């Protein structure tokens with residue numbers, strides 16, 4: 001090792017010890033811990049504006065790339081930024097945020113800088129906070145939010161599409177992953193090699209765009225709430241009524257796909273991503289990249305995949321996340337595309353599930369019943385729809401299910417949790433199935449374009465499934481056939 005290398009090493013090491021060896025304990029990587037830490041800072045700094053706080057967090061996270069500075073202002077330019085930060089954070093809160101905010105994927109496929117939200121999805125904090133800062137800045141200055149799309153999604157998407165041009169579009173985005181424990185989350189492991197736009201980065205980007213837009217659109221007379229309140233309102237809420245999300249008009253995390261789509265799709269994403277890339281190259285003085293004539297096509301193909309994967313398809317909670325037991329023998333592959341979709345209700349559990357912990361518990365109970373009491377290899381359904389805003393993975397797209405006697409090889413079996421003999425599922429849960437899951441299946445080549453919907457009772461005798469009320473509803477659905 002050269003002398004220079006050694007001194008660099010020693011320097012890095014001492015930095016490591018000063019920053020990382022403080023006795024903070026291992027913190028949990030869920031959004032509640034993050035909100036609590038934010039709230040403690042707010043409590044010990046009365047009068048601190050939310051904008052000053054997100055700026056101090058940006059500084060802690062070291063987000064000082066050219067494009068961020070271009071839209072939000074360089075932090076080293078804010079005369080007293082450094083003083084502000086040291087006044088706000090003491091050693092232990094600095095160390096907490098320093099660890100919580102830095103986004104990296106390790107060589108072992110662990111993604112850091114992400115947190116588990118109460119709805120069971122995982123969110124990167126960086127794009128979330130950049131969107132919020134853009135919204136708060138606009139609110140204070142009385143202008144439109146600038147750079148909201150480039151900061152939250154545009155830059156990451158554009159760079160991810162380009163960096164993986166030689167791979168099929170479906171490999172240029174994602175993946176999702178799973179936590180070591182949903183009750184005490186500490187380690188998030190990705191399911192395959194990471195792109196720049198992991199699912200968590202995209203979720204954080206959508207949330208940042210939504211919250212940034214909401215903050216910038218607050219009426220002039222209304223002051224923005226504290227950062228902790230903004231985050232709580234969006235991530236930590238309870239659904240009580242059987243109608244679930246139908247009764248919620250506020251912006252909440254399980255609706256991120258539909259709300260971000262309604263905000264962003266009208267913007268003409270193709271030209272937005274192209275402009276974002278041009279800006280990044282200009283600021284970084286790498287304009288020559290734009291001369292590559294594959295850029296336009298890479299962005300077009302990438303965006304088409306983005307729209308399919310994150311807006312048309314529902315978010316599917318993977319098996320590892322709801323605590324599935326392994327399949328008991330070797331799964332049998334389906335031959336795709338299938339021709340039928342069989343609609344079920346679970347009957348038992350008889351109440352719609354309204355939260356990630358409760359829907360997951362229902363999934364585990366049904367799997368136990370099917371594996372232990374019935375002696376099947378796995379939960380019977382292909383997918384199960386909760387009333388918490390999410391679809392849960394059963395046997396999935398590729399494996400033969402056990403849901404509709406005599407028809408399992410030719411169709412998917414999808415069930416909505418609840419007893420729909422006399423009442424209907426929430427509109428939101430039905431839309432997840434009839435619009436999103438179906439479109440996802442057809443566009444992804446899993447269901448034939450001319451597929452047919454049947455209720456379970458139409459093809460199997462002695463069952464009233466999916467319940468009288470729900471059955472009469474699906475008879476009016478597109479693709480239903482007597």
Ligand SMILES: *[C@@H]1O[C@H](CO)[C@@H](O)[C@H](O)[C@H]1NC(C)=O
Pocket residue numbers: 040041042044045088089090091092093
């Ligand atoms: C550090 O700051 C946090 C939040 O401002 C506060 O809750 C905590 O008590 C402080 N810790 C110490 C050791 O001063």
Ligand SMILES: *[C@@H]1O[C@H](CO)[C@@H](O)[C@H](O)[C@H]1NC(C)=O
Pocket residue numbers: 069070073074077
């Ligand atoms: C920083 O401040 C200088 C002088 O006030 C100004 O010329 C420059 O444009 C600023 N830079 C950024 C990135 O805001």
Ligand SMILES: *[C@@H]1O[C@H](CO)[C@@H](O)[C@H](O)[C@H]1NC(C)=O
Pocket residue numbers: 238239240353354355358
């Ligand atoms: C979850 O289930 C528990 C017990 O089964 C119940 O008390 C609670 O109200 C449920 N929570 C939600 C949000 O549905």
Ligand SMILES: *[C@@H]1O[C@H](CO)[C@@H](O)[C@H](O)[C@H]1NC(C)=O
Pocket residue numbers: 347348350419420421422
């Ligand atoms: C399902 O709903 C019907 C109609 O309300 C009711 O008669 C039946 O007992 C319910 N079954 C279960 C398991 O809750």
Ligand SMILES: *[C@@H]1O[C@H](CO)[C@@H](O)[C@H](O)[C@H]1NC(C)=O
Pocket residue numbers: 448450
């Ligand atoms: C659906 O389309 C396929 C090929 O396009 C055709 O072979 C099949 O007969 C059609 N099925 C129905 C039910 O119309």
Ligand SMILES: *[C@@H]1O[C@H](CO)[C@@H](O)[C@H](O)[C@H]1NC(C)=O
Pocket residue numbers: 459460461
């Ligand atoms: C269901 O019952 C009807 C009439 O009772 C009978 O014709 C039909 O073959 C039965 N279907 C199956 C799949 O058992």
